[in-house]
Amino acid sequence: MNKVKLLLVVLAIAALGMGAAYAAWAENITIAGTAQTGNVDVNIRWANLSAPDYVERTISTISPDRKSVSFKVSDLYPTAYLSSNSKTFARLHFSVENNGSIPVVLDSVEFVPDNPNAEVWNWLRTVVHIHAGTPSSTGTSLSNSRSLTGVNPLAGDLKDIDKLLLGTHPTDKTSTLPSFVLMPGQAIWFGGTDMDDEEQNSIRFFLSQNAPNSTQNEEIGFTLKFNWKQFNK
Amino acid sequence: MKKVKFIALLLVLSLAVVGAGYAAWTDQTTINGTVETGYLDTVFTSAVSNDAGTAADPGQTVNVGKTEATYSDKEVVVAITNAYPGYNSKVDFTIKNQGTMPIKVTGIAVVNANGDKVDVTVSGISVGDQINPGATVSGKLTNVVTGAAEESANYSYTATVSVRQWNL
Numbered sequence: 514m515n516k517v518k519l520l521l522v523v524l525a526i527a528a529l530g531m532g533a534a535y536a537a538w539a540e541n542i543t544i545a546g547t548a549q550t551g552n553v554d555v556n557i558r559w560a561n562l563s564a565p566d567y568v569e570r571t572i573s574t575i576s577p578d579r580k581s582v583s584f585k586v587s588d589l590y591p592t593a594y595l596s597s598n599s600k601t602f603a604r605l606h607f608s609v610e611n612n613g614s615i616p617v618v619l620d621s622v623e624f625v626p627d628n629p630n631a632e633v634w635n636w637l638r639t640v641v642h643i644h645a646g647t648p649s650s651t652g653t654s655l656s657n658s659r660s661l662t663g664v665n666p667l668a669g670d671l672k673d674i675d676k677l678l679l680g681t682h683p684t685d686k687t688s689t690l691p692s693f694v695l696m697p698g699q700a701i702w703f704g705g706t707d708m709d710d711e712e713q714n715s716i717r718f719f720l721s722q723n724a725p726n727s728t729q730n731e732e733i734g735f736t737l738k739f740n741w742k743q744f745n746k
Numbered sequence: 747m748k749k750v751k752f753i754a755l756l757l758v759l760s761l762a763v764v765g766a767g768y769a770a771w772t773d774q775t776t777i778n779g780t781v782e783t784g785y786l787d788t789v790f791t792s793a794v795s796n797d798a799g800t801a802a803d804p805g806q807t808v809n810v811g812k813t814e815a816t817y818s819d820k821e822v823v824v825a826i827t828n829a830y831p832g833y834n835s836k837v838d839f840t841i842k843n844q845g846t847m848p849i850k851v852t853g854i855a856v857v858n859a860n861g862d863k864v865d866v867t868v869s870g871i872s873v874g875d876q877i878n879p880g881a882t883v884s885g886k887l888t889n890v891v892t893g894a895a896e897e898s899a900n901y902s903y904t905a906t907v908s909v910r911q912w913n914l
Binding site: 537538539540541542543544545546547548549550551552553614615616694696743744745746 | 785786788789790806807808810811820821822823824825826827828829830831832833837839841852864866868887889891895896897898899900901902903904905906907908909910911914
């Protein structure tokens with residue numbers, strides 16, 4: 514009987530001990546966090562094309578996603594390039610805007626000629642001006658602009674335009690486009706600071722005045738693709 | 747008759763003696779006790795972000811993302827906006843024991859369903875840390891947006907610090 518009583522007492526004490534452990538005072542404090550990510554969205558806002566006399570030019574509308582623009586120049590002929598005379602070169606003029614919320618930098622440039630073995634590629638030259646700044650609300654002018662090619666424009670063969678833009682061309686490494694951070698709301702204009710001024714700078718190209726007869730009646734095309742990436746990658 | 751008187755006298759005396767017994771003096775002593783319990787009161791007393799959005803992002807050269815931190819007694823609210831893969835920020839916070847007894851940290855739990863996209867860690871405080879009444883400890887919340895994060899997305903998480911009276 515005494516053993517039974519002792520056991521009951523031990524059980525009672527154990528139960529009390531358990532109760533005390535569960536009753537320990539406790540509380541929580543909390544950190545509640547949210548993270549909203551931005552977006553990368555680089556678009557072509559407008560594009561213009563001009564050409565020498567007697568040269569037909571066609572520029573399509575910008576694609577619905579505003580990521581590409583195509584153009585066609587027909588009946589191009591050799592000219593003696595003169596930077597001050599817009600009749601001596603064809604001129605592609607377009608604006609690339611950062612409509613996202615994250616700054617971007619140029620990742621790569623892809624230049625793909627349609628007919629790379631055509632003789633005419635050896636005689637096509639290019640002169641490239643690039644400006645960056647803040648476009649007006651209508652997109653027709655650029656403020657706070659600065660050149661991304663230094664004092665002089667980039668110059669070389671059109672087939673090497675990707676190297677010119679990336680600053681990896683053997684003889685012209687002056688492009689600062691690869692290191693330029695395009696902030697949200699800013700634009701890079703392959704051209705000057707006025708969308709409608711045909712005398713403004715741009716991606717100019719022309720057939721060298723030394724182009725031989727063998728370059729006649731050739732048809733070429735190319736795709737120039739700019740790949741952008743978030744600024745910190 | 748004398749015997750009768752004698753007996754009566756004895757009775758009177760006996761009754762007198764009995765009466766003296768009932769009239770004995772008495773006294774009482776009382777203990778009046780009050781027990782007042784203590785309390786737990788663990789609060790945040792500061793929360794400061796290292797990227798309030800007024801300068802370049804941490805480790806970057808441009809101002810893009812932002813981490814805002816506000817706090818009340820029991821909660822810190824962290825809001826990161828316009829983040830991108832590689833964005834990282836820190837929130838330094840302070841916890842104070844405003845209660846009456848020491849407390850011990852018993853748990854630090856991060857509930858983050860998108861941990862592969864936003865990596866969240868708490869450092870500076872550890873399970874087992876004791877905080878005495880009136881004392882403070884400092885912790886750090888680190889957020890890192892990973893390459894798996896999607897554009898224009900919203901992610902959320904909670905980090906809970908659990909404390910308990912120190913002796914149990």
